[in-house]
Amino acid sequence: KAGVTQTPRYLIKTRGQQVTLSCSPISGHRSVSWYQQTPGQGLQFLFEYFSETQRNKGNFPGRFSGRQFSNSRSEMNVSTLELGDSALYLCASSLANYNEQFFGPGTRLTVL
Amino acid sequence: GENVEQHPSTLSVQEGDSAVIKCTYSDSASNYFPWYKQELGKGPQLIIDIRSNVGEKKDQRIAVTLNKTAKHFSLHITETQPEDSAVYFCAATPLGGGGNKLTFGTGTQLKVEL
Numbered sequence: 001k002a003g004v005t006q007t008p009r010y011l012i013k014t015r016g017q018q019v020t021l022s023c024s025p026i027s028g029h030r031s032v033s034w035y036q037q038t039p040g041q042g043l044q045f046l047f048e049y050f051s052e053t054q055r056n057k058g059n060f061p062g063r064f065s066g067r068q069f070s071n072s073r074s075e076m077n078v079s080t081l082e083l084g085d086s087a088l089y090l091c092a093s094s095l096a097n098y099n100e101q102f103f104g105p106g107t108r109l110t111v112l
Numbered sequence: 113g114e115n116v117e118q119h120p121s122t123l124s125v126q127e128g129d130s131a132v133i134k135c136t137y138s139d140s141a142s143n144y145f146p147w148y149k150q151e152l153g154k155g156p157q158l159i160i161d162i163r164s165n166v167g168e169k170k171d172q173r174i175a176v177t178l179n180k181t182a183k184h185f186s187l188h189i190t191e192t193q194p195e196d197s198a199v200y201f202c203a204a205t206p207l208g209g210g211g212n213k214l215t216f217g218t219g220t221q222l223k224v225e226l
Contacts, residue, residue, distance in 0.1 A: 004155075033212050043156075043201060043216040056213045090155050094212055100146070101212060103155035 001027060004093050004104035012110045018079040021107045025072050025093030031055075032074040033101060034066060037088040046089075049074050050096070078109075086111045114139040116204050118217025125192050126225055133220045135202035136184040142204040145178060145185045146214070150199045159200075160187070192224045 005024045013019050025032050033056075034046040045058040049068035066076040072093075078085055088108050092101035115138040125131050137145075143164035148156035162169045162176045162185065169176050173192075178185040189196055199221050203214040 031212050033214075035214075042218050043203075043214075045213050045215070048212050058213070092212075092214075100158060100161060101214060102158060103148070105153075105155045 004091055004102055006089075006091050006104040006107050008107060009105065010108045010110075012112060013081050014112050015081055015083060017081050018077060019081060019109060020075055020077045021089055021091075021109075023074045023076075023091030023093075023104060025074070025091075026102055028095065029093035029102075030072055030096045031094045032068055032072065033092045033094070034074070034076050035090045035092065035103075036060070037090055037106070038086075043090070046076065081111045083111050085109065114142055114204055114215040116202060116215050116217040118202050118220060120220060121218065122221045122223070124223045124225060127192060127194060129192055131189045131192055131196070131222055131224075133187045133200055133202070133222075134184060135186070135204075135217050136182075137204040137215075138183065139204070139206070140183070141206045142215075144205050145176070146203050147174075147176060147187050148201045148203065150201065150219075152198075156201060189222075192222075194224050194226060197222055197224045 007022045031050045033048040037043045048056040052068045063079045068074045088106040090106045092103045094101045118135045146161035149159045150156045162178050173190045175188040199219045201219050202217040205214050
């Protein structure tokens, strides 16, 4: 069974731009969660989508948004990028009623 | 909300020795506690998890123990090998309740020396 895939793997943007990251969950998984990983703040929960609806949200500004499609694939968007948004963005998928979350390799975003 | 503390931040052991990483959590509603291993350039990999109705769980060289009264749980790795070198994260979340939201500890850099 294929794992969680994320594209692109690396991104370089400049301040003020926006970016869209993509995540394809494990086949059959309906929940997709996004996390931000930085050396200073560690792993922090951004939001979770289940059946195209945002089910949970972390403490991030409104510049961070996401969505989920009918095939469970998910995208997250960051608008008006700031230097502090440089991070590894991780996507994790899980089955509907279980909490075992399986992570993808992440997208490394660098904001210059 | 939930807060998870993890110790130590770095751990160096000799090959064949045991390694123990400890975590404490604050939210008594948390009842699912996974452990992840993250190697350089990769996403976290689920290595073992435990639910609150169980006090201990083993999988070959890896074991996790949970003390709900004290709100702490630990990862035990026996007979460590060089390939065990990585960053390990503990996490906690309420199981069910309509969502998946893991709160992570700050990580432990484990180095297994030859």
